[in-house]
Amino acid sequence: MRPIKLTQWVISGGVLFAGLVRAITGQGLRFCVVCQHHVPAFLPWRGGWAAAPPLMAALHVIGSDLDHFACPRCGATDRDRHLHWYLDRSGIAKSLHGKRVLHFAPEKGLVSWVASFEPAEHVLADLYPQCDDIRRIDLESIPFADGYFDCVIANHVLEHVGSLERATREIGRVLSSSGIALLQTPWCKGLARTIEDPAVVSPEARLQLYGQDDHVRLFGSDVYERISGDALRAEPVTHASLLADVDPDRYGVNPDEDLMLFRR
Numbered sequence: 560m561r562p563i564k565l566t567q568w569v570i571s572g573g574v575l576f577a578g579l580v581r582a583i584t585g586q587g588l589r590f591c592v593v594c595q596h597h598v599p600a601f602l603p604w605r606g607g608w609a610a611a612p613p614l615m616a617a618l619h620v621i622g623s624d625l626d627h628f629a630c631p632r633c634g635a636t637d638r639d640r641h642l643h644w645y646l647d648r649s650g651i652a653k654s655l656h657g658k659r660v661l662h663f664a665p666e667k668g669l670v671s672w673v674a675s676f677e678p679a680e681h682v683l684a685d686l687y688p689q690c691d692d693i694r695r696i697d698l699e700s701i702p703f704a705d706g707y708f709d710c711v712i713a714n715h716v717l718e719h720v721g722s723l724e725r726a727t728r729e730i731g732r733v734l735s736s737s738g739i740a741l742l743q744t745p746w747c748k749g750l751a752r753t754i755e756d757p758a759v760v761s762p763e764a765r766l767q768l769y770g771q772d773d774h775v776r777l778f779g780s781d782v783y784e785r786i787s788g789d790a791l792r793a794e795p796v797t798h799a800s801l802l803a804d805v806d807p808d809r810y811g812v813n814p815d816e817d818l819m820l821f822r823r
C-alpha cells in the first residue's frame with residue numbers, strides 16, 4: 560500500500576506543480592491585452608457563430624470573432640483587443656501624447672489606456688452617450704473647426720451611420736493635415752460591392768442582411784474605396800505585416816482584420 564500511496568502523492572504533486580507553472584507562465588491560457596490578465600477563455604457573443612444569421616457565416620464576414628468575443632474579466636471585445644495591439648505596435652498610441660483625439664463610441668478598456676499617453680485633448684463622443692464623460696456628437700455633423708483633431712477613432716461605428724458620405728467627409732474635415740483616422744468596421748471579401756438599401760428598415764431584415772439589427776450596411780471588398788470617398792486616403796495595415804508574432808488564439812483577435820487606417 561505504502562509505495563502506491565507514495566506514487567499517487569508524487570503524481571498529484573506533479574499535476575499541482577504543472578498547474579501552478581501553467582498559471583504562472585500563462586501557458587495554455589488566453590491573454591487579454593486590454594486588462595493585462597490571463598483568462599481561461601474568451602466568451603462567445605449571443606451564442607457565437609452557430610447562432611449567427613446564416614448569410615453572415617456563409618459570407619465569412621470579417622468583423623467580430625463571435626466565438627471568442629468578450630474578455631470574462633474586463634469585457635473587452637476581440638476588436639478592442641486587436642485595436643489595442645495595432646495602436647501599441649504601430650507606435651500610434653505613443654504618438655498621441657500632446658495631440659487632440661476624437662474618440663467615437665469609446666470603449667471602456669481603451670479610453671483609460673489612450674488617456675495614459677496624455678493627449679492634449681481626448682474628446683469622448685457618442686450619438687447616444689451613456690454617461691456624463693461622453694459628449695453627444697453626431698458623426699455626420701461634428702461641432703469642431705476644420706483641422707482640429709490629430710486622430711479620430713471610430714471602432715465599429717461606420718456600419719451604423721445613416722449617411723456614410725456625410726460621416727467620412729466630416730471626419731476628413733476635422734482632421735489636421737497630418738491627422739489619421741482609425742475606422743474599423745465589419746466587411747466581407749465575398750461581396751464585390753457594399754450592400755446598403757434604405758428600404759431595409761426592420762431590425763429583423765437588417766439582422767439577416769447586414770449581420771446586426773442596428774447596422775445599415777454591410778461593406779464589401781470596396782470598403783476602403785467607400786470609406787475614403789473624396790475626403791480620406793486608405794492605408795490599411797495587415798495583421799501579418801505588424802502582428803505576425805501575436806497568436807490569434809492566445810490573444811483572441813481576428814488575423815483577417817486589418818488596422819483600417821486613413822489619412823486626410
Ligand SMILES: [Zn+2]
Binds near residue numbers: 591592594596634
Ligand atoms: Zn480583459
